[in-house]
Amino acid sequence: MDILLSLFRDINFDWLAQFQWVFMLVAAILGAYFILFALSLAVWVFRDIRTRSRDPFAIAFAIILVLVLNLPGLALYLLLRPNDTLSENYERSLQEEALLRELDNQVSCPSCHRPIEPEFAMCPFCYTLLKRTCPNCRRLLSPSWRGCPYCATRLAESTVTSDQTQEVSR
Ligand SMILES: [Zn+2]
Numbered sequence: 001m002d003i004l005l006s007l008f009r010d011i012n013f014d015w016l017a018q019f020q021w022v023f024m025l026v027a028a029i030l031g032a033y034f035i036l037f038a039l040s041l042a043v044w045v046f047r048d049i050r051t052r053s054r055d056p057f058a059i060a061f062a063i064i065l066v067l068v069l070n071l072p073g074l075a076l077y078l079l080l081r082p083n084d085t086l087s088e089n090y091e092r093s094l095q096e097e098a099l100l101r102e103l104d105n106q107v108s109c110p111s112c113h114r115p116i117e118p119e120f121a122m123c124p125f126c127y128t129l130l131k132r133t134c135p136n137c138r139r140l141l142s143p144s145w146r147g148c149p150y151c152a153t154r155l156a157e158s159t160v161t162s163d164q165t166q167e168v169s170r
Pocket residue numbers: 109110111112113114123124125126127128
């Protein structure tokens with residue numbers, strides 16, 4: 001009877017040990033999977049945040065958030081991350097700049113503020129002189145310029161402070 005009991009106990013023990021071994025194996029696989037999953041999440045977030053921010057604190061915060069909180073951390077990150085990527089921001093700033101330049105190019109008369117063409121030498125509405133001609137190459141110049149940028153002619157100071165400039169700056 002004693003022998004039988006001990007045998008039974010042994011079998012029982014063996015079965016338990018085996019179960020424990022299988023359990024540990026499954027736990028190890030799940031753990032490795034979890035760590036890999038967390039790491040790939042962190043890598044994905046690192047790549048994503050780098051296209052959106054150059055701030056090292058923001059990058060570190062995003063990675064720590066995902067490493068600590070995992071999937072909820074990812075959800076938080078997706079909520080908190082900057083909407084636009086850096087290249088999108090850059091493109092938008094280029095567009096805005098182009099738009100501003102276009103607006104700047106919409107020349108208006110400094111005196112009566114009516115729209116004029118950049119080539120106009122005089123405002124057709126109020127006779128304000130807008131340009132003067134270079135004495136050397138005859139191209140139109142801004143009255144405030146002290147030299148001709150087209151033919152590198154220095155203009156005499158007297159012509160700069162002529163009635164023309166005063167007329168325009170008035
Ligand atoms: Zn005018």
